[in-house]
Amino acid sequence: MARFALRRKQAVRFFCQESTDRVAGALSGFVAHVARKPVLTRHVGGTWSCIGSSAEFSSDKTEDGNIIVLGWDSGLVEEILDAESANTTEAGALFGYPACCVRAVYALAQAGAAWPAELVRRSPEVGRTAKANRLAADWGGLSPVGELFPCSLACPMAAAIGFDGHESLRCLGLNSLAACLVKHAESTFRINAEGRARPSQPGVPGATQLVW
Ligand SMILES: [Zn+2]
DSSP, rough: HHOOOOTTSSSSEEEEEEEEHHHHHHHHTTTTTEEEEEEEEEEETTEEEEEETTTOOSSSSEEEEEEEEEEHHHHHHHHHHHHHHHOOOHHHHHHOOOHHHHHHHHHHTTTTTGGGHHHHSSSTTOOOOOOOOGGGGTTOOOOOTTTTTOOTTTHHHHHHHOOOOOOOHHHTTTTHHHHHHHHHHHEEEOOOOOOOOOEEEESSTTTTTTOO
16 A cells, blocks of 8 residues: 555555445545445455355355455556456556466465465575565565565565565655564464464474565
């Protein structure tokens, strides 16, 4: 959101379950373009959900809501809204995500709630950086790369986005939040038996720490 506020990112989106009129109305006072579309989401596990329509989801465990897209360009907002539920590759490109990361989303999605284990598995040992640490979001921490799923913890493109996210917070004067972001990204974690990332004490078998 910090990158978006500084127009370093052209669009963001989120899922909203309640009071969509009120939320969209309030946001339209600050953002050039706000668009929304009713969708269903199905909780996959962990922090992962699928977006779809009632035609795709016949089972239970679905929630009604709206995708809200905020953008600085009206055409882009409408394109994202169309692509979001139909073509995640196109949606990723429209959000400005690196092509390597967009290509990796399918493999991470296939892992479901165990996406952290899959992300660690596909990350080379050399070059891993806290700037690309999306894992922190799995235990409730702050992720430098926001909602982007990096293709690996060593992806230089994702790391650049993480670095820029931190810089954007500082540009907005949110220095405490910026410091908290680095602290969470550098927190020691380990992957548990379910493939989830959880905070850990240093020195425990399997404990890992990424450096900014
Ligand atoms: Zn990448």
